[in-house]
Amino acid sequence: MKETIIIAGFGGQGVLSMGKILAYSGVMQDFEVSWMPSYGPEMRGGTANVTVILSDRKISSPIANEYDTAIVLNQQSLDKFEPLIKTGGVLIYDTNGVVNPPTRTDIEVYSIDAASECALTGQSKMFNTMILGGYLKLRPIVEMSNVMEGLKKSLPERAWAYLPQNEAAIIRGGELIRKVR
Amino acid sequence: MAAKDVKLMKGNEVIAHAAIRYGCDGYFGYPITPQSEVMETLMELRPWETTGMVVLQAESELSSINMVYGGAATGKRVMTSSSSPGVSLMCEGLSYLAACELPCLVVNCQRGGPGLGTIQPSQGDYYQACKGGGHGDYHLIVLAPSSVQEMYDFVGLGFDLAFKYRTPSMILADGAIGQMMEKVVLSEQRPRLSDEEIAERYGSWATCGKGKRKERNVATSLFMDSAELEEVNLRLQAKYRKIEAAEPRWEQIECEDAEYIIVAYGSSARICSATVEMARAEGIKLGLLRPITLYPFPSKAIAALAERGVKGFLTAELNAGQMVDDVRLAVNGAAPVEYYGRMGGILFNSDEVLEVLKSKLIK
């Protein structure tokens, strides 16, 4: 098993921390993992992305040329990463961030309306875990108990009070994700 | 389950944890992207409350390397970290440290240059790290980690080699290794040496106050008598020959039957290890030689592969071709040596390297 995922969006959308939760979940499941971020001005509100690789073997390059899955949260990221998804791979996008939907027909395309859901429930901070929940529903490569363990490990102790909300968001994300084609 | 104790950390964070665990006495630094997490993590961990390690934010890299110089002179295990432009400022201090034969550890998390350049990863400081940087005839022991675990391990190794040979060590990493997260296993806490132990072990040179010594110690690199300075230089060179004989380290991946060899270090070696997988899948007998010590360079290992009849070498590095000089010297005309690289903070892809290999060497 080797899954190469790119997560991309605006800085502040929780892109890097979503990747960290996923990577830590992989650690809990005894996978080899790597988490390779874009860094720099992106940290201050530009576009941000992170490549996460989970594998049952040693990971050679943490830098990928193509991806099994792309999770894109804005138009720029969709434009940039849609062409880099492997044939038969998965593309997940948030409906609110994308004006021109993906066009490729040789990949599976899913959408998730997490931004609206979070706005509705007033839980904007659960946005990234909700998206992650959608992804894990499609690709249950990590057991839920390990995801929760990974979530806990990747959050500072002061944020542990929000673990139940995050768990609920992950489950809700799984319910919200829809197949586009 | 053991795996549950494994940590997921950034290369830069790991430097901070390793410093504490390997019994470092003092860290002196100045913020610069992409390595600022080293000092940030240390300040978060507050080691002065546990091991007694000193952590100080200096006013410049000039100041931090000279703090390292002062601390190293006293026999303490001291270190700093920076990124390319900051390391340029430190080169004067590195020359003094090498000249005074003082052990210390410097981490360079390289970014693209020259000048202010970019904050993206690069390997443009190979010459600076391996061929001088500062003035005069000196070398640093240069370690090139290619994983987060090696970032951790090389802090310990770097200090050990620095004290073994009384010379500065450098970890030559880059923005990619510094910023990426991987699994890492932390070692047991190594105790810091007490002042008494330092006086005992390093009393022949450490300027920590005379204590019970009759003779005072002086750390200086000033020798107005040319004959005396030549003696100092000959002593340094003899030490470097010893290091060159005993300390080269490298990793060979799929080299046994290889007809072609990529030589790459650090983050580019990780990318090229995927190139080897791709080539082997196509039936090309490709291997990777990854220098772990850039100084001393694993010349003999490369020469042995050339003698064995390897048809060609490709050096892949994130610069305009620096390490390729050392590979050519090692191969010494026995086989063609080509170079491929990207600059400006751009990483090459593993398939890109394979294409270059095919066009330049296999044809």
Added chain:
Amino acid sequence: MAEDIIKAENMVYDKPRLITDTTMHYCPGCSHGTVHKLVAEVIDEMCLESNTVAVSPVGCSVFAYKYIDVDWVEAAHGRACAVATAVKRLYPQNLVFTYQGDGDLAAIGTAETIHAAARGENIVTIFINNAIYGMTGGQMSPTTLLGMKSATTPCGRDSALNGFPYKIADMLAHLDGATYLTRQSVHTPAAVRKCKKAIRKAFENSLAGNGYSMVEVVAACSSGWKLSPVEANRWMEENLIPAYPLGDIKSSTLPK
């Protein structure tokens, strides 16, 4: 004749115990030798020989480590206060001082000096201000007076061309971390006695953990000034001391 006089019972003055037997390289009329003597005496009187680490500069006192019998670190030009900072932080019980001239301290080492003082490092700087680069052959330094001739101001320092001299010890007085700042000289026996007291007070201040101390010594450089030792002393009294007035500039405690 000499044998009759050189007897223990006739001795009225001796070389300080911590001054080595190495022949000093300083010129006749130079103040360095006197200040070295005072520093050596104070270290000995305070019983600090075994736990002193001194930092020497680049400049005429580059060889200070040859003359005072304690551990020394020879710093790169200007970096003495950074070097001393680390030594003191790693050995807080030690007396750590830098010995620097006006070129080393007030030109190339300004940043290190100001920031060590601002951080309130518990170190002492002995600052020899002779308003000239002595070692390199008498060039203008930051403290060279207006109108004063030097190898790089052959027609005298001109503010339009060379800028103005400045008083770094006075500047440091604005910093909370600097608690004892004084300006002394060693051109008369009375001045020597006062200077020694100041050095002792500075050492005590740093050992008490009360932050940064500086003893500036307005000093003569007969070679650099192209004057005889006697003329140099007179010139200093008439010109340098009025520009750099003697006395305590600041004596305080660290703010809470």
